[in-house]
Amino acid sequence: MVRSTSGRLPCEIKAGFSFRSPPLAYDRRDVAAQQDVVARHFAHVGWETPRLLRAMRTAPDFLFDSMGQVRLDSWSRGSVALLGDAGYCATPLTGLGTSLALVGAYVLAGELAATEGDHGAAFRRYDTVMRPYVSQAQQLPPGGAAGYAPSGRLGIRLRDLSMRSMTRWPMRNLLAAQFAKAGCIALPEYRLATDIRDRPQPRAGERVDRVERTPDGLGTPHRMSVGTED
Numbered sequence: 001m002v003r004s005t006s007g008r009l010p011c012e013i014k015a016g017f018s019f020r021s022p023p024l025a026y027d028r029r030d031v032a033a034q035q036d037v038v039a040r041h042f043a044h045v046g047w048e049t050p051r052l053l054r055a056m057r058t059a060p061d062f063l064f065d066s067m068g069q070v071r072l073d074s075w076s077r078g079s080v081a082l083l084g085d086a087g088y089c090a091t092p093l094t095g096l097g098t099s100l101a102l103v104g105a106y107v108l109a110g111e112l113a114a115t116e117g118d119h120g121a122a123f124r125r126y127d128t129v130m131r132p133y134v135s136q137a138q139q140l141p142p143g144g145a146a147g148y149a150p151s152g153r154l155g156i157r158l159r160d161l162s163m164r165s166m167t168r169w170p171m172r173n174l175l176a177a178q179f180a181k182a183g184c185i186a187l188p189e190y191r192l193a194t195d196i197r198d199r200p201q202p203r204a205g206e207r208v209d210r211v212e213r214t215p216d217g218l219g220t221p222h223r224m225s226v227g228t229e230d
């Protein structure tokens with residue numbers, strides 16, 4: 001698939017070349033060799049492709065990568081936790097990677113605050129809250145990679161047709177269902193940071209507030225006790 005879209009600047013155009021292939025062995029530091037791979041794959045494609053391929057050779061922001069999901073049984077080890085693409089990349093095919101990264105950051109930060117330094121407990125809670133959300137978001141939309149980058153003439157025609165009808169039924173509904181997954185999580189409400197800002201600072205020897213969750217584990221945490229050191 002070859003596509004061009006507006007860039008961030010008025011004079012900028014971004015071009016994307018996507019193709020399906022078995023895993024490729026290439027030198028990650030050899031940009032010219034990576035550009036050769038792209039040029040070879042799109043050598044006989046019409047439209048503006050030859051011009052785009054020529055521009056590719058001098059593009060200062062050329063990027064060559066494979067689309068791959070990250071699926072891990074655990075997102076943490078010791079005091080290190082993975083977040084966003086590093087932990088659960090869903091690929092651009094899902095259109096949900098940014099939601100995952102932002103929600104993951106919110107949940108991880110909230111759990112770390114709520115568990116008051118017990119990072120092991122925070123990481124377990126982070127996993128429990130995020131795991132179903134991530135699993136759902138990583139399900140590819142109908143057609144998957146083959147639908148995005150078809151190889152045969154008929155497949156390409158069908159893909160072009162579906163792209164053109166994104167705003168109409170049934171594509172519109174399929175797309176809406178895919179993006180609706182971004183909201184498929186009951187976000188816990190972490191009040192600790194606000195509580196800390198609002199309340200008077202503890203005096204020397206005074207114990208800080210604890211946070212306890214509602215029984216479903218996803219509800220609003222609340223302050224449980226304030227006391228003095230034993």
Ligand SMILES: Cc1cc2nc3c(=O)[nH]c(=O)nc-3n(C[C@H](O)[C@H](O)[C@H](O)COP(=O)(O)OP(=O)(O)OC[C@H]3O[C@@H](n4cnc5c(N)ncnc54)[C@H](O)[C@@H]3O)c2cc1C
Pocket residue numbers: 083084085086089090091092095096097098099101
């Ligand atoms: C072509 C394309 C299209 C996409 N389209 C969509 C879309 O439509 N919707 C959507 O939701 N998502 C989309 N995504 C996915 C989305 O961009 C990612 O899922 C999201 O950016 C992940 O956020 P992140 O913070 O985990 O990682 P990143 O955004 O990749 O941020 C990681 C940062 O860490 C920096 N970094 C890396 N290594 C180091 C190091 N050693 N030291 C210091 N810094 C380092 C990087 O430079 C980068 O700034 C798309 C992705 C691509 C590639």
